Amino acid sequence: xxxxxxxxxxxxxxxxxxxxxxxxxxxxxxxxxxxxFVMLGLMIDGKPLxxxxxxxxPEWDEKLDFYSIKVAGGPLxxxxxxxxxxxxxxxxKKPVGTLVLDALTPGKRLYMLATGTGIAPFASLIRxxxxxxxxxxxxxxxxxxxxxxxxxxxxxxxxxxxxxxxxEYLRAGQLIHDAATTREPHTHAGRLTExxxxxxxxKDYGLPEFNPETDRAMICGSLAMSVEFKxxxxxxxFIEGSVSAPGQYVYEKSFVG
Ligand code: A2P
Numbered sequence: 001x002x003x004x005x006x007x008x009x010x011x012x013x014x015x016x017x018x019x020x021x022x023x024x025x026x027x028x029x030x031x032x033x034x035x036x037f038v039m040l041g042l043m044i045d046g047k048p049l050x051x052x053x054x055x056x057x058p059e060w061d062e063k064l065d066f067y068s069i070k071v072a073g074g075p076l077x078x079x080x081x082x083x084x085x086x087x088x089x090x091x092x093k094k095p096v097g098t099l100v101l102d103a104l105t106p107g108k109r110l111y112m113l114a115t116g117t118g119i120a121p122f123a124s125l126i127r128x129x130x131x132x133x134x135x136x137x138x139x140x141x142x143x144x145x146x147x148x149x150x151x152x153x154x155x156x157x158x159x160x161x162x163x164x165x166x167x168e169y170l171r172a173g174q175l176i177h178d179a180a181t182t183r184e185p186h187t188h189a190g191r192l193t194e195x196x197x198x199x200x201x202x203k204d205y206g207l208p209e210f211n212p213e214t215d216r217a218m219i220c221g222s223l224a225m226s227v228e229f230k231x232x233x234x235x236x237x238f239i240e241g242s243v244s245a246p247g248q249y250v251y252e253k254s255f256v257g
Pocket of ligand 1: 115116143144145181182183191192193194222224225226228
C-alpha cells in the first residue's frame with residue numbers, strides 16, 4: 001500500500017519570488033494533530049519525491065494548507081513552485097512532530113517563536129480552539145529578513161480574527177502577533193534572540209521575562225535560532241517536552257527551510 005495519498009491543489013498564492021502558500025484536498029481518513037508535519041511531494045519523472053512539510057491548517061479543517069519556500073534549483077520546491085489549481089500532490093499518511101499542545105504542560109502563556117516559513121505549524125495552532133482554551137495568552141512571533149516576507153503572517157492573523165471557531169479569542173486580545181525584520185527597517189526590528197536578551201521584546205508588549213512557572217514555548221525556524229533559544233530556555237530552567245513526557249518547551253528538529 002502506498003505511503004501517501006494523492007490530493008488535489010485547490011488554492012495557490014505567491015507572496016514573494018521565494019515564498020508561496022497552497023491548499024489541497026484532505027483524505028477523509030487522514031488524521032493529524034495541529035502543529036504536526038507530514039511528507040509532501042510530487043511525482044517527478046515517474047518517481048515520488050517527498051520532503052517534510054508542516055501542515056499550516058488546523059486539525060479540524062477539511063483542507064490542508066502548506067507554506068513553502070522556493071529554492072532555485074531545489075529538486076522539489078523548484079517544481080512545486082509551479083503547481084496550479086487542479087494539480088495533484090502526494091501527502092504522506094503518517095504525520096509526526098513535536099510542536100503539539102500535548103507535548104507541553106499547562107501554563108499561563110504560550111510563546112510560538114518562528115523565523116521564515118517556521119511560522120507554518122503555528123498557522124495551524126493559532127486556528128485551533130484548544131490553544132486558547134489551554135493558555136490565557138498566546139504570543140506568535142515571526143522574524144524574517146524583509147517586510148514582504150511577513151505578509152503571510154499578517155494575512156493569517158487578519159483572517160483568523162474572523163474565524164468562526166477562534167475569532168472570538170483573538171478579538172478578546174488573547175493573541176499577540178509580533179512581526180519583525182532583520183534586514184529592512186520595520187516597527188519591530190532585529191533578531192528575536194537579541195530582542196529577548198536586551199528585554200526590548202518584553203517591553204514592547206508589557207510582558208514579563210520568560211519564566212518556567214508560567215510560560216511555555218515552541219520554536220520553529222532557522223537552525224541557528226533554534227539552537228540559541230534552546231540554550232536560552234535551558235539556562236532559565238525550562239525542561240524540553242515530548243508527547244510521552246510533556247515539558248515546558250519544544251522545538252522542531254526536522255525543520256529545514
Ligand atoms: P539575519 O537576517 O540577522 O540573519 P534565513 O532567511 O537565513 O533563514 O533567516 C530567517 C530569519 O532568521 C532572519 O531574519 C535571520 O536574521 C534570522 N536568524 C538567523 N539566525 C538567527 C539566530 N541565530 N537567532 C535569531 N534569529 C536568527
